[in-house]
Amino acid sequence: MAQLEQIAAPGSEWWRSAVIYQIYPRSFADASGDGIGDLPGITSRLDSLKELGVDAIWLSPFMTSPQRDAGYDVADYRDVDPLFGTLDDFDTMLNAAHARGIRVVVDLVPNHSSAQHAWFQEALKAAPGSPERARYIFRDGKGKNGELPPNNWESVFGGGMWERVTEADGTPGQWYLHIFDPTQPDFDWNNEEVREEFRSILRFWLDRGVDGFRVDVAHGMIKADGLPDYTPPADADSMGGGEANVPYWGQDGVHDIYRDWHRVLAEYDGDRALCGEAWMPTLKQTALWVRPDEMHQTFNFPYLMTEWDAKALGDVIRESLDEFGAVGAPSTWVLSNHDVVRHASRLALTDDNPQGEGIGPNTPHKPDTAIGLARARAATTVMLALPGSAYLYQGEELGLPEAMEIPDAFRQDPTWFRTNGERYGRDGCRVPLPWEADAPAFGFNETGASWLPQPADWAAYSREVEEKDETSTLSLYKQLLAVRREHGFGSGSLVWEDAGTHAVAFRRGAVHVLANLGTKPLELPAGATVIVSSQPFDGTALPVDTAVWYTKA
Ligand code: NOJ
16 A cells, blocks of 8 residues: 555545546456456556556456446456456456555446346246345236236336246246346345345455445436336436436435445545446436435536537536535546547537447448547546546547447447347447557457457557657646646636637636637637647647647746
């Protein structure tokens, strides 16, 4: 722990201002060469994250799993899937990260398990009404012979939310609930046995030394009493954005679970943190997850979903600071993750693209790569100046666009299969990272294998190439992170400035932040000295889709 304390002593609530880098283990670095990234691969590349300047890493799931939803279907919460390595590899990675002053957050998936989890296998063998079935949400079907699902809920991945089982005697039987894929049965969180099991799982990882948890589907674990029918509006986001009063999202009962977990984390020394993945429609609702006795952070999805528009961006920043501030929590900021179109493409989309839909070969208006990248760099330049904690998703520091030309045969997202290819889903943001320009699989491994094909033009985005180019996206991220740290931008408050209707402008101490979201260049004030800018420019007229940090004489 020695190196960690140099950055933030215990009790310092490091998570309030941290920059947390999301690692998607299957696509980060592959030491074994089987085409899927792994924990030894992560360990081997930690120096690059140290150089980038992040405070913590969050690892998407690497626990034992049949990988029907890329690891978000956990069969054993206390072990590492052989695809990714072993528990010893995890400990080695954790210690190596801590030795570099980087904290480690792991993903916890408590809403559902894999259908291969021992408890679900026991439930399938047990009788209706048994304690084994009571750990999940089993119900009798409707209709004369129970042949209809218990209600009309639609799965996030498409199709119905219920699957019928065959009972031990071979007859068609009860149905179980799955918000996601049928291979991901939902736990019944009203069952104390489930609660006790997860307290124990939290302790298992806390005892190993993790600094926190990102909690999957933190708004879905409690379902409304009686499981009433519900039909979402046609334009609703699949994870809940835009909808209110949904019987499986944001039910009050979820908050008791996090109060309980808050107490478990508080049993440990140092600052361990919970970050919720709660896709709630408004910031006011989102902030409920971070009341003082609940989670420490929650993702700011309204910010992520904001289009490239000065008023919308200014408004969401104001509202975020107000709503999180009202409950005494830091705001978080995030622009990309493994579930959404990468922001280097998303910010240039001209059509609506609800979360989970993805983009691909038949998308009508493909985003312009240059505009998308310019906006992404400007958006990140704004984000990293904001007070609070920022999340980065692996590859955004290289300016990676969404991979749109993935052949159907390679696609793996259950969304693609459950909607018969109507929605591309999320594979396009999950393609393995390019590290070197001329190596097999661009240095992702030594064999050239890659679970999703990498676009041929990704040599130009490789870390090796970008490291040598001071105008690259990687160089920009490094500068932004270094200046953010130097000026302590993660804490404190901001002062709004007026730069017209097509700009976002504020001040952090002596540093002014200005973003041009309009269609004409914006004059910088006389005497401005540029510290960092998202694109090179002459220092006087800020080009469109560009953001700058500057001081004034
Ligand atoms: C949210 C995760 O981020 C996503 O990748 C996953 O498919 C669902 N939860 C189900 O676990």
